[in-house]
Amino acid sequence: MIFRFELIRHGNTDASYDHTYCGHTDLPLNDVGIEEIKENVSLGIYNTADVYFTSGLKRADMTLGIIAGDVEYEVMEGFKECNFGIFEGHTHEELLENKFYNEWITDETGTYIPPDGESTAMFNERVDKAVIELFEKIASLDVESAMMVSHGGVIARVFTEYVDSSLNMYEAMPQRGDGYSMTVDYSDGKAVVKEYKKVTK
Numbered sequence: 001m002i003f004r005f006e007l008i009r010h011g012n013t014d015a016s017y018d019h020t021y022c023g024h025t026d027l028p029l030n031d032v033g034i035e036e037i038k039e040n041v042s043l044g045i046y047n048t049a050d051v052y053f054t055s056g057l058k059r060a061d062m063t064l065g066i067i068a069g070d071v072e073y074e075v076m077e078g079f080k081e082c083n084f085g086i087f088e089g090h091t092h093e094e095l096l097e098n099k100f101y102n103e104w105i106t107d108e109t110g111t112y113i114p115p116d117g118e119s120t121a122m123f124n125e126r127v128d129k130a131v132i133e134l135f136e137k138i139a140s141l142d143v144e145s146a147m148m149v150s151h152g153g154v155i156a157r158v159f160t161e162y163v164d165s166s167l168n169m170y171e172a173m174p175q176r177g178d179g180y181s182m183t184v185d186y187s188d189g190k191a192v193v194k195e196y197k198k199v200t201k
Contacts, residue, residue, distance in 0.1 A: 001139045001186050006047055006147040007155050008067070008179035008199060010059040011037040016176060018091065023081040025088045028058040036177050037066040045199055047181060050143035053134065055079040055150050063177070064149040078130025081151035085117020127157045135186045155179060162193045174200070
């Protein structure tokens with residue numbers, strides 16, 4: 001089955017400007033974020049979809065509400081951002097004296113688990129599983145298009161897995177409010193992105 005998949009990053013929050021770790025912390029969009037998404041809508045950068053999904057965090061739900069209005073949507077918690085555990089709500093500078101933080105940022109294996117959080121490997125496994133679950137759901141609904149509003153790390157993982165593995169996470173991560181529109185060919189638990197374009201101003 002072939003369908004169009006819109007994968008959109010939520011708009012700005014206060015954490016965007018404070019540069020604090022905000023994974024599972026449930027912040028709403030701030031006023032700037034709201035206005036930026038409204039501007040994107042006025043510019044017509046987003047497509048409509050047959051079905052809609054979010055990660056369930058406020059910033060994703062609010063972004064979808066501005067993009068698509070009062071539409072029904074399904075929450076898929078596997079699309080939440082990485083859980084940074086005790087690092088949530090703190091900046092890099094604030095954490096430099098924290099031994100757990102230093103172990104985490106110097107870990108090259110992706111297996112270090114921050115206290116109360118998840119490792120990169122755990123996050124990747126969660127997202128990979130969630131993507132297949134979502135694609136299976138879209139296929140079962142027999143629709144031509146779907147939109148998921150999610151988070152930077154999640155989108156980067158999907159893009160590097162299905163589109164361009166040569167990019168690192170930061171190269172693949174869209175700006176807040178931006179994303180990717182992908183043509184997905186899905187069958188029997190396997191997905192291939194046939195083509196894509198950036199969703200941006």
